[in-house]
Amino acid sequence: MMNSMSNMIENLKKIANDFKITEIDEREVKLELSNEQVLPVLLALKEEGYSHLSLITAVDWIDEGKFELVYILYSWNDGGKFLITTKISRNDPKFVTVKHMWPIARYYERELHEFFGIKFEGNNDMKPLFLEMWDDIPPLRKDFDPFEYSKKKFPDREYQKDVIHEAKIIRGDIDG
Template identity: 40%
Template sequence: MQTIIENLQKHFQVVSYHQQRENLGFLIASKEVAVGLITHLRDYEGFAHLVLLTAVDWIEDEHFQLTYLLHHPEKKVDLGVRVMISRENAEMYSIHHLWEQARTYQRELREMFGINFPGSPDVDKPFILEGWEEIPPYRRDFDTKEYSEKTYFPRPGRETHDPAEYMKKKLYPNE
């Protein structure tokens, strides 16, 4: 794993590499170099298998983290490429030309996080949701509880009591 990273550093600026365990590491790449880096990893380093592509919403820092998890079938190691992109007009270069399933991931990210991947086939087509009018639901600022309370109604007859509050009411209401 260490040699791979050393190799990589010759060609790319690899930021904050973190070895999570013997066969799994994460590194940060900038938005501009990420696709080139991933292509290099696939074609020259042998990370042929795209395990997953997903996003994490760091709303406090105003960016999304895209994680491209790549697997090396011979060396049996995984490398996560983390790319931070701005939450505002979130956009990332597509990798649909590298892996066939990437278009599905990108379509899902477009729908669930509102991250655009220009050029990715069918990226604007609804994937899971149909007729969704709210903000993309996997963003942190989408409140599932509020949505469900607005959309559905509970069966009446439920009420509960907090033990400490209830004991105060019963045992020492005036204190």
């Protein structure tokens, strides 16, 4: 791990006293935090040069009944990257917005709301980005069944997979 990142972790221990650290490689570190620790740690990282919010995403841990939120911060100064993660309830998925720190977060949070059903308190712009008139559970949740959804929405269609045609496309024999 780079010295600047090691120093940053030592500073973060003063803010958040108990978190799990995973070194992914020399320039990438994952920190697993409690919900209460996330905002202070994100703010501290931003103030220390990790100012680029590359992504906010989620992982559905259906067996645990949790969603894991993942914030990816990048430093243009030294090329370091921090992945900040926390888990929230899958039954009542909500977290606080970070759009006051990064305006771009507004769109990441909208996407997570649309595809996972996660609400971000303080972000009142949760209108769909992609799925107009969606009327089923969010499609990236592991309990969403795309086949059942298709049968319900398009009952007159017959679904058969043409593996020969797909193999020809993969091999390059034909152009899709």
